[in-house]
Amino acid sequence: DVKVTQSSRYLVKRTGEKVFLECVQDMDHENMFWYRQDPGLGLRLIYFSYDVKMKEKGDIPEGYSVSREKKERFSLILESASTNQTSMYLCASSLTGTSGYNEQFFGPGTRLTVL
């Protein structure tokens, strides 16, 4: 089974702090994603990466950056946390494969609270 792990289940930070969220997948997937999940808004894509050192902006990249130095690891960085970044953060990975697109496998999520 594919396993996607996230470094923390719950995190509390103060406004202005730099926050790192780590995600690791163990199935050699090319693609990795960071979403935030807010009630009534579904999942919104922050950033994604289709290869090592490659990154693409999603729908809401402002206030976030990412890093993918190794294939299995995709980090989300909040440069200066703000209260409107309080949310559930979900990491996912997927295989490109022969069909060119496959389902995503999600981590358990990190609930971040910014005070």
Add this chain to the structure above:
Amino acid sequence: AQSVAQPEDQVNVAEGNPLTVKCTYSVSGNPYLFWYVQYPNRGLQFLLKYITGDNLVKGSYGFEAEFNKSQTSFHLKKPSALVSDSALYFCAVRDTGTGGFKTIFGAGTRLFVKA
């Protein structure tokens, strides 16, 4: 613009009754459609997908979905609901405008199955 809509915020059904969770989509080109489920305090899990072929797709936990091209719908169904099916369900569509890497998620439908 490509989009997916889940018209119901919440669906209530009695255990043993059939259930339907609705989804409509708008894409250019051939649709790649997905259903995911999120159980309480857990990440999203893939349920099923439609890429091509039979309009009725079978997935995990006894769920199935019917692809209807003329109505641009991809409703999730189960013949007999279980209390353990209570969860948050997301419909999703591949965003063909970004090389296929992105997925657009609906806002989610919360399913309550009453014993």
